[in-house]
Amino acid sequence: MTITTAYDEIIDFIASGTSPEKVIAFRPSEKMQMRVSSLMVKEKNHNLTTDEKAELETCSVVEHLMRMAKARAFQIVNQ
Numbered sequence: 001m002t003i004t005t006a007y008d009e010i011i012d013f014i015a016s017g018t019s020p021e022k023v024i025a026f027r028p029s030e031k032m033q034m035r036v037s038s039l040m041v042k043e044k045n046h047n048l049t050t051d052e053k054a055e056l057e058t059c060s061v062v063e064h065l066m067r068m069a070k071a072r073a074f075q076i077v078n079q
Contacts, residue, residue: 006032006055006062020073026066032059 039056042048
């Protein structure tokens with residue numbers, strides 16, 4: 001898996017059109033969830049390559065972005 005995969009999921013989600021409700025309901029694909037879990041196990045065991053470290057950091061940034069988007073979407077829905 002490459003670093004761009006995490007970005008690609010979000011880009012595809014945004015490009016397909018969205019609403020606050022869809023943002024709230026968004027979940028990463030099962031494939032992405034499994035990949036992040038795998039990387040976290042490797043990180044815990046100090047077995048990450050440099051590329052894997054970068055990939056995990058990218059996933060962390062994307063997750064933070066989506067948490068912020070979901071918080072904003074909740075504000076919009078509750079107005």
